[in-house]
Amino acid sequence: MCLSIPSKVVEIDEEKNIAVVDTMGVKRKASLDLMQEGEVKEGDFVLLHIGFVMNKIDEEDAKESIKVYKEILEKMDFDG
Amino acid sequence: MDRLELKNLYDDFRDPKTIKSFAKIIEEDAKKLKRDINIMEVCGGHTHTIMKYGLLQLLPENIDFIHGPGCPVCIMPKERIDHAYILSMQEDVILVTLGDMIKVPGSNGSLQKARSKGADVRFVYSPMDTLKIAKEHPDKKIIFFAIGFETTTPMTAALLDIVIKRDIKNIFFHINHVTVPEVMKELIDSRDVHVDSYNNQIDAFLGPSHVSVIAGSRIYEIFPKSYNRPVVVAGFEPVDVMEGISMIVKQFLQNRCELEIQYKRVVTFEGNIRAREMIDRYFEKRELFKWRGLGNIPKSALKLKDEYKKYDAEYIYKDILPLEEIEDHKLCICGDILRGMAKPTECTVFGTACKPENPIGSCMVSSEGACAAYYKYGNFLKQGKRNG
Numbered sequence: 387m388c389l390s391i392p393s394k395v396v397e398i399d400e401e402k403n404i405a406v407v408d409t410m411g412v413k414r415k416a417s418l419d420l421m422q423e424g425e426v427k428e429g430d431f432v433l434l435h436i437g438f439v440m441n442k443i444d445e446e447d448a449k450e451s452i453k454v455y456k457e458i459l460e461k462m463d464f465d466g
Numbered sequence: 467m468d469r470l471e472l473k474n475l476y477d478d479f480r481d482p483k484t485i486k487s488f489a490k491i492i493e494e495d496a497k498k499l500k501r502d503i504n505i506m507e508v509c510g511g512h513t514h515t516i517m518k519y520g521l522l523q524l525l526p527e528n529i530d531f532i533h534g535p536g537c538p539v540c541i542m543p544k545e546r547i548d549h550a551y552i553l554s555m556q557e558d559v560i561l562v563t564l565g566d567m568i569k570v571p572g573s574n575g576s577l578q579k580a581r582s583k584g585a586d587v588r589f590v591y592s593p594m595d596t597l598k599i600a601k602e603h604p605d606k607k608i609i610f611f612a613i614g615f616e617t618t619t620p621m622t623a624a625l626l627d628i629v630i631k632r633d634i635k636n637i638f639f640h641i642n643h644v645t646v647p648e649v650m651k652e653l654i655d656s657r658d659v660h661v662d663s664y665n666n667q668i669d670a671f672l673g674p675s676h677v678s679v680i681a682g683s684r685i686y687e688i689f690p691k692s693y694n695r696p697v698v699v700a701g702f703e704p705v706d707v708m709e710g711i712s713m714i715v716k717q718f719l720q721n722r723c724e725l726e727i728q729y730k731r732v733v734t735f736e737g738n739i740r741a742r743e744m745i746d747r748y749f750e751k752r753e754l755f756k757w758r759g760l761g762n763i764p765k766s767a768l769k770l771k772d773e774y775k776k777y778d779a780e781y782i783y784k785d786i787l788p789l790e791e792i793e794d795h796k797l798c799i800c801g802d803i804l805r806g807m808a809k810p811t812e813c814t815v816f817g818t819a820c821k822p823e824n825p826i827g828s829c830m831v832s833s834e835g836a837c838a839a840y841y842k843y844g845n846f847l848k849q850g851k852r853n854g
Contacts, residue, residue, distance in 0.1 A: 389511055389702065390617075390676050392475040410472060417594060419624040420741040431475065433679065433732055436564065437592025438621050441679045441738050445470045447731040452467060452474060455484045455705065462487050 390435040392443060395428050405439055407432060479703035480519075488708035489524035495715045496526040504530050504667050505714055506806060508650060509615075509674035510537030510834025511702045517843035519704040529715065532806030533829075533836035535649050536674055538614045538642075539566045540828040540835040541757040541804075544792040546642055547572030550611045552786055553640065553779060554585035560603060562596045563611035564618075565589045569823075570831050573792055593625040600637045609779045611640045616685075617676040619643040619768065620741035623748045626770075626777060640779040641769050644755065646677050647685045648766035653805060654693050656760075668806060670714045672707070673699035675729055680745075682737025683727050690723045701729035748774055756791060758828040759800035798827035803836055810837040810844075817841055 393407035393416075403418045405426055417438045418426055426432060431443035467474070478484070496503075507513055513533045516522060522531065535541050551574050554561035561577070568589055569576050581587045586606075588599055593610060600608045612622040622643065629637045654668060673686050678699045686697040696717045700710025710728040717724060727733050748770060755767030770778045780787060794800065797815045802808040810816050810829065820826040822838050829837035 390679075392472065394472050408472065410476070417592075417624065419627070420620050420738060420744065422740055431470065431472065433676070435617060435676065436621050437594050438624065440617070440620075440676065440741070441732050443475065444731045448475060449467050449470055451709075451731065452478045455478065455481070455487075458487050458491070459483055462490060 390433040390440060393432055393434045395426055395430045395432055395439075398426065398428060405432070407434060407439070409434065476703075479701065479705045481705060484705045485519065485521075485524070485708050488705070488712050492524075492529065492708070492712050492715055493526050495712070495719055496528055498719055499528055499715070502528040502530065503669045503715065503718060504532050504806065505670050505672055505711065506532040506534045506650075506653070506668045507672040507707075508534040508536045508646060509672075509677065510534075510540065510832065510839075511675060512672055512700070512707060513537075513836055513839050514834050515702055515704055515707050517839040519707075520843070521704060521707060524708070525711070529711065532668055533803065533839075534653070534671075535757065535760060535804045536615065536646065536677075537829075537832050537834040538618070538644060539570050539832045540800075541644065541649075541759065542570060542613065542642060542828075543756045543758045544572050544794075545756070545788065545790065547576075548574060548792075549640060549780070549787050550577055551575070551580050551585075553609050553611070553783060554580045554587045555583075556607075556783075556786075558605070558607055560586045560588060560599060560606050560608050561611055562588045562590055562599060562608055564593075564613060565591070566832060567611065567613060569825075571825060593621045594628075596625060596637060597628065597634070600634055604636060606636065607638060608636055609638045609640055611642070613642045615644055615646055615674070615677050616681040616745075617674075617679070619749065620680060620738070620744045623741075623744040626748050626774065627744065629777065630774075637777070638779040638782060639770060639777050641749070643749070643768040644757070645751075645766055645768065646674060646681070647688070648763055649757065649760070650686075650689065651693075652760065652763045652766070654695065656805065668695065670696045670698070670717070672710050672714070673697045675700065675702045675706070675733070678727075678729070678733045678737065680738050680741050682735050682742075683725060683733055684735050684737070686725050690725050694723055696723050697725045699725075699727045699729050699733050701731075759794060759798075759804050761801075794828075795826045800827040800829045800837070803829055810840040813837070 397406040749768040829835035
């Protein structure tokens, strides 16, 4: 039950402290009550858990991981 | 890669070729290991990934998994489920809880059964849905039956925060939040008590993903330092898990014993500070909490602080909520499975009397429990090398 869904913030309602997020084409609302004020912005990647944004996904770290995986694949040079 | 797209966060961390490349790295490294390694994946989410993607099949013989107790509905003792059942049967009560609780059996049956007997039980996607239910039913007492590890605790706290700020009079809480580090300690400490087992040696931990997002990796510092167990906090995707395993194997090869984070894109050492503050504001440790299959574990669960007593359903309804402990089913070996002393397939009732639709033991209750995951995805195990 600890699963969370990576999503992208498409809109922020500052008054209600809510973000509208896109989860692979499905739009839903998520509370920002567990995030610092102003921490989450439009276009950010976030983790969604039972109706709340629980944290931001660091874009650079994600990209770095993916880059490392590609390098490993190239080095291994096997056709899987 | 110039720009990250949402689909990268799914596809690139589930890529079969990348999974296989890590399997190859692990295989090469494992050849150099001087002894077998047993890794405990603490969290049920990891158990699910490992079984769903058949990762056990990709690992060499000398690396094995012990499936840990990180499934919060699985470890909930019957007496707590009975509390939910009893509360739901009160005429002026609407019991609200997360969907994971639907089928969990107590001594009178599950909440699904309570509903069929006329109880008003609502299964919601988010604790916040409780607010709407309370508004629509001002004449009823709405009790939020709160479950989950550190991941889910701040969401309960956020609901209470709103209840207090808006002075909502008809929302109450029955708190069953549990914490991860204490049960990890218990599993190592209790090892000496269970020396007759053949396989209760936890050599390393794969640290939970989203518990760590909230609590921070700092909660595992003690394990490499004082228990000589490496911890690698890994994400839930199969590539994350394989990379995490690879990092653990490398620690053994290089004689290191450290706390490392594989899941750096969301986990930090400190975690989500605002969420942690929210937890600390409203909750405090219970002296003891009974885990189904494992018994009483000190400081392993939370309760509302005394000053929030008037919101605490456990206090308000104390006269009708029994405290006696209920024994686990005699044939069930979930306790041994959670301690890594047995595999689900070694249980005599596994897949026969005990099935997901009618679970006897805790590990069969949710898809994140080891038995349910073996039952659903474990067909290959019948022919495989790892059949118990």
